[in-house]
Amino acid sequence: MNRIAARITEKVINSAQEFTTSAEELPQKLQNEWSNFKKEVIEESERLEKKTNTSKEKSSKEQLSKEDLIQIQIDNLRSKVIGINKDLEGKN
DSSP: OHHHHHHHHHHHHHHHHHHHHHHHHHHHHHHHHHHHHHHHHHHHHHHHHHHHHHOOSSOHHHHHHHHHHHHHHHHHHHHHHHHHHHHHHHHO
């Protein structure tokens, strides 16, 4: 019985240590993921802006409406990023 109790205790201690290590690393991992996400959103918005600037083959009316839609998408993405960033900063 003592051996079983010792093994269970050892397993619980090891699990608690692993959990503590994971919990300590989690904020940094979240911050890294958040930074990568923001970078990807910015790169995508820049790509979309360049794409709209270079596509001069379409009629100006068509291009204007597509540019408006793309700008709305970019604005929505930026507002979401700002909101998530504020939430993360508020939790830290």
